[in-house]
Amino acid sequence: MTSLTLRQVSVSLGHGDARTPVLRGVSAACRPGELTALVGPSGSGKSTLLAVAGALLRPDSGQVLLGDTDLAQLGDGGRAKARRERIGYMFQSGNLLGGLTTVEQLLAAASIAGRPARRLRAAAETALGDVGLGHRLRHRADQLSGGERQRVALARALFLEPQLLLIDEPTAAVDRDQAGALTDLIARTARARGCVALVATHDPVVVDAATEVISM
Amino acid sequence: MYLALLELKAARGRFLLMGCVVLLVAALVGIVSGFTTGLGDDTVSALRRLPATHLAFSPDAKSDQFARSLVPAETLAGWQQRPGVQATPLGVTITRGTTDRHAEVDLAAFGVEVGSFLDPAVEDGQRLGGDGQLVISRKLAEEGVAIGDTLTVDRLGIALKVTGITGRASYGHVPAGYVTTATWQAIRFTAPGASTPAAGLPQQYSAIALRAASSADLDGADGELGTRTVSVTDAYAAAPGYTGERVTMTSIQFFLYLIAPLVVGAFFGVWTVQRQPELALLRAMGASRRRLLGHTLVQAAAVVLGGTLAGAALASAVGLLVGAEVPFSLPGLALTATMATVALAALAGAALTLRRVANADPMTMLGAGR
Ligand SMILES: Nc1ncnc2c1ncn2[C@@H]1O[C@H](COP(=O)(O)OP(=O)(O)OP(=O)(O)O)[C@@H](O)[C@H]1O
Numbered sequence: 001m002t003s004l005t006l007r008q009v010s011v012s013l014g015h016g017d018a019r020t021p022v023l024r025g026v027s028a029a030c031r032p033g034e035l036t037a038l039v040g041p042s043g044s045g046k047s048t049l050l051a052v053a054g055a056l057l058r059p060d061s062g063q064v065l066l067g068d069t070d071l072a073q074l075g076d077g078g079r080a081k082a083r084r085e086r087i088g089y090m091f092q093s094g095n096l097l098g099g100l101t102t103v104e105q106l107l108a109a110a111s112i113a114g115r116p117a118r119r120l121r122a123a124a125e126t127a128l129g130d131v132g133l134g135h136r137l138r139h140r141a142d143q144l145s146g147g148e149r150q151r152v153a154l155a156r157a158l159f160l161e162p163q164l165l166l167i168d169e170p171t172a173a174v175d176r177d178q179a180g181a182l183t184d185l186i187a188r189t190a191r192a193r194g195c196v197a198l199v200a201t202h203d204p205v206v207v208d209a210a211t212e213v214i215s216m
Numbered sequence: 217m218y219l220a221l222l223e224l225k226a227a228r229g230r231f232l233l234m235g236c237v238v239l240l241v242a243a244l245v246g247i248v249s250g251f252t253t254g255l256g257d258d259t260v261s262a263l264r265r266l267p268a269t270h271l272a273f274s275p276d277a278k279s280d281q282f283a284r285s286l287v288p289a290e291t292l293a294g295w296q297q298r299p300g301v302q303a304t305p306l307g308v309t310i311t312r313g314t315t316d317r318h319a320e321v322d323l324a325a326f327g328v329e330v331g332s333f334l335d336p337a338v339e340d341g342q343r344l345g346g347d348g349q350l351v352i353s354r355k356l357a358e359e360g361v362a363i364g365d366t367l368t369v370d371r372l373g374i375a376l377k378v379t380g381i382t383g384r385a386s387y388g389h390v391p392a393g394y395v396t397t398a399t400w401q402a403i404r405f406t407a408p409g410a411s412t413p414a415a416g417l418p419q420q421y422s423a424i425a426l427r428a429a430s431s432a433d434l435d436g437a438d439g440e441l442g443t444r445t446v447s448v449t450d451a452y453a454a455a456p457g458y459t460g461e462r463v464t465m466t467s468i469q470f471f472l473y474l475i476a477p478l479v480v481g482a483f484f485g486v487w488t489v490q491r492q493p494e495l496a497l498l499r500a501m502g503a504s505r506r507r508l509l510g511h512t513l514v515q516a517a518a519v520v521l522g523g524t525l526a527g528a529a530l531a532s533a534v535g536l537l538v539g540a541e542v543p544f545s546l547p548g549l550a551l552t553a554t555m556a557t558v559a560l561a562a563l564a565g566a567a568l569t570l571r572r573v574a575n576a577d578p579m580t581m582l583g584a585g586r
């Protein structure tokens with residue numbers, strides 16, 4: 001099973017006067033099969049940390065080990081490959097492709113990962129059912145509520161059974177009951193598949209369910 | 217591929233609209249091209265059919281040579297003495313006439329020597345046999361002139377007996393008819409209103425048609441005989457309207473070739489800018505640059521090829537509809553060439569946006585602007 005280890009990761013963002021040190025020598029470890037919560041005030045760098053762990057952003061220094069691979073050492077192509085083959089990512093916002101139905105959002109991810117998208121339609125419908133969207137299979141992004149959009153994104157992050165799940169505020173736009181159900185889904189999935197699940201959140205529901213908490 | 221098709225489907229309205237724009241540009245290019253060739257044929261096909269390599273005009277005629285140039289019989293005799301050259305007289309005059317069955321027609325009278333290399337072969341009836349006879353272009357037959365008719369040249373009263381029909385040939389948008397040089401001289405030099413052709417018409421011609429071996433010294437002959445010799449293709453410019461029509465049509469075509477890539481480039485440019493968030497998301501989900509570029513090319517190719525194919529069909533359909541009424545000619549090869557040019561120009565326009573596609577930044581998924 002694959003774990004995620006960050007060692008002395010530093011990141012500055014922006015250019016010129018706006019250049020800001022966001023992460024300064026952050027170290028953390030996430031075990032597979034467990035839900036790890038990432039907490040901290042707004043602007044503390046939670047999303048940035050996820051981006052580093054998700055091979056979107058190359059840190060200025062430090063190591064980002066996913067199993068034996070140091071993501072910080074990979075080039076542009078290597079990081080894209082890691083993203084499509086090993087990582088499931090739910091971004092804080094802007095997750096969906098315009099004009100596609102919810103099912104197609106998942107199939108698009110499959111297509112990018114080189115899976116036979118056409119044959120995964122039934123699996124995609126099941127995955128959407130798991131996040132409570134079994135009745136929204138033919139809706140397009142602009143026909144969904146904010147919470148529904150984020151649940152589609154969650155279903156997509158889980159869909160291809162990645163080694164690493166990165167989830168940015170899954171419960172920000174849903175009600176209490178939904179928040180509990182989604183947190184449970186993430187925890188169960190991590191346990192069942194033995195994957196790393198790192199969840200940035202402000203929500204006590206998520207924090208309570210986590211086996212590990214990282215504070216920024 | 218699946219993803220490229222998903223994107224096409226998701227934006228089908230826009231792609232359809234763009235395809236229609238490409239279709240219209242392609243059809244317009246095809247139609248303009250058809251008219252360029254058609255009008256050109258209508259202006260010079262009689263000259264193109266002349267089995268001559270060169271035409272010798274009188275030196276004072278700098279433009280509209282066929283109307284202005286007059287070459288005397290002595291010069292013809294001089295040319296006929298030159299080594300490596302076959303020479304025969306040619307007269308060209310546009311006139312009009314009425315048949316005994318009351319068909320009124322315009323006629324480009326070509327005066328040729330019976331039995332010379334200019335004497336046209338016929339598809340129906342008899343070849344030119346002597347003075348007062350007329351071999352007409354197929355086009356005149358379509359306008360109601362038949363073998364056996366007598367065509368009287370308006371205001372001159374010169375009667376011409378139609379003996380044969382040759383292939384399509386016209387000059388300055390007027391269908392050609394072939395007569396003997398003597399008959400041509402009567403048409404050219406008789407004063408209108410004179411009741412009988414004047415005796416002793418000038419022994420002159422519009423030009424001397426030459427069949428010159430490549431070794432023939434044409435410049436030397438021009439110098440000695442006082443003529444100006446040009447190749448038959450160069451003489452097209454002397455046909456009425458030829459140069460003006462060509463410049464007009466060619467410049468329209470030229471601008472359409474410029475417009476095609478600009479329109480397609482602008483479309484894909486706007487579309488790519490609008491799509492930056494989606495492209496960034498696709499990159500963040502792990503799609504490689506190469507893959508996104510591939511998608512864009514596939515989509516551009518689909519729009520451009522679909523549009524040009526439909527445009528080609530539309531241009532051909534227009535050609536079939538109007539071809540009988542107006543000069544329009546769009547043979548398969550010309551159609552293929554113009555459509556290929558439109559498609560290439562349009563694809564070049566789409567290629568302008570590839571850099572933007574490749575540079576979509578997955579990090580914007582972090583930004584607050586989304
Ligand atoms: N492109 C950028 N240029 C400069 N500074 C940036 C840039 N992107 C983010 N930052 C800064 O980095 C800091 C951390 O941002 P990040 O999105 O990681 O915070 P966060 O902990 O996820 O906050 P929230 O809980 O509000 O989502 C913020 O203070 C932000 O202003």
Ligand SMILES: [Mg+2]
Nearest residue numbers: 046047092168
């Ligand atoms: Mg955040």
